Amino acid sequence: MTTSINHTMNIKIWTMLVLLSMLWGGSFFFVGVTVSSLPSLTIVTLRVGIAALVLWGMVIALGERPPNSLKVWGAFFFMGLLNNVIPFVLIVWGQTQIASGLASILNAATPIFAVIVAGVLLPDERPSFMKLVGVMLGFCGVVVMIGMPALEGSGRLLAQLAVVAAALSYAFAGVYGRRFKSMGINPLSTAAGQVTASTLIMIPLTLLLEGAVDFRSISVITWGAVAGLAIGSTAVAYVLYFKVLELAGATNVLLVTLLVPVSAVFLGALFLNESLETIHFIGMGLIALGLSVIDGRLWRQLRLTGA
Numbered sequence: 001m002t003t004s005i006n007h008t009m010n011i012k013i014w015t016m017l018v019l020l021s022m023l024w025g026g027s028f029f030f031v032g033v034t035v036s037s038l039p040s041l042t043i044v045t046l047r048v049g050i051a052a053l054v055l056w057g058m059v060i061a062l063g064e065r066p067p068n069s070l071k072v073w074g075a076f077f078f079m080g081l082l083n084n085v086i087p088f089v090l091i092v093w094g095q096t097q098i099a100s101g102l103a104s105i106l107n108a109a110t111p112i113f114a115v116i117v118a119g120v121l122l123p124d125e126r127p128s129f130m131k132l133v134g135v136m137l138g139f140c141g142v143v144v145m146i147g148m149p150a151l152e153g154s155g156r157l158l159a160q161l162a163v164v165a166a167a168l169s170y171a172f173a174g175v176y177g178r179r180f181k182s183m184g185i186n187p188l189s190t191a192a193g194q195v196t197a198s199t200l201i202m203i204p205l206t207l208l209l210e211g212a213v214d215f216r217s218i219s220v221i222t223w224g225a226v227a228g229l230a231i232g233s234t235a236v237a238y239v240l241y242f243k244v245l246e247l248a249g250a251t252n253v254l255l256v257t258l259l260v261p262v263s264a265v266f267l268g269a270l271f272l273n274e275s276l277e278t279i280h281f282i283g284m285g286l287i288a289l290g291l292s293v294i295d296g297r298l299w300r301q302l303r304l305t306g307a
Helices: 011-034 040-061 070-095 100-107 110-121 129-146 157-176 187-209 220-248 256-271 278-295 297-306
Strands: none
Touching: 011 070, 011 220, 011 256, 040 070, 040 187, 040 220, 070 100, 070 157, 070 187, 100 129, 100 157, 100 256, 110 129, 110 157, 110 256, 129 256, 129 278, 187 220, 256 278
C-alpha cells in the first residue's frame, strides 16, 4: 500500500536537495582518501557505525525513543541492505579500480533507474514525458561536465558494473523507503535505524572477510576522512534524504545524484584549487536545464506568458 506524496518541488525541498548533494559530493573525496589506507568493507563498517552513534545521540537529545516494533526493524534491515550495504560496498570496491569522476558519472544513472523502478512499482510516481526528458538532459550534463576522458578511462568493466549495480540498488531503496512515512517513523529515527541495521550486517561480514584492523596505525588524515564520511556524508545526509523522500517521493529525492557531480566540482574548486573550465559550465547548464524541465514551473510560466 502506498502513501500519497506531494510531488511539487518547492524552494525548501530544492534547498535540502542541494545541501544533500554537497554532503554526498564530498563522500567521493573522503572515500578516495580512505581507500589507500583501509580495506573496503572496513571503510563501510566505520561509515555506518559512527553514523549510527551520531544519529542515536541526536534522537535521544531530542527526547525521541527508538522504535520497538519487529516489523519496523525488519524494514530497517531491508532498507539498510538496499541503501547502504550493497551500494556502499560496490562503490567503495569500484573506486579501488576506477577514478572517482567515472564513479560519479555512473552513480548519476540513479534517477534514470528510479524513474523506471518507481514508475513500475508506485502507481502515484508514473513518469511523465517531461520528467524522462529532464532526467536524460541532466545525465548528459553530468557526462559533459565530468568529461569524456573519464568515460574512456582504463577502469575495469567489472568495477564499472559494480557502480551501476549500486545505482540500481539506490533506486529500489528510494521506492522501498516510501513505507516509513505510512509507518509514522520520522526521518531522524529512520536514518538512525537504517544505519544501525547496516552496521549489524557489516560487522560480522567485515571480520569474516577482512579481519580486524589495527586502528592505531591509521593516520589522523584518514580518521578525518572517515569522520567526514560518517558524520557529514552519512548521518546528516540521510536525515535530509528521508525528509525529502517523505515530502517529495522516490524519483525526486534521487535527482540528487545529478547534483552530486556539480557539488564535487565546486568543492574541488573551493578547497583543492581545481579550476572551473568552460566544459564544466556547459555541463552544469545542461543539468540545470534538465532539472528545470523536471520541476516544470518555469516552462508552465513561459507557456502562459506566450499565450
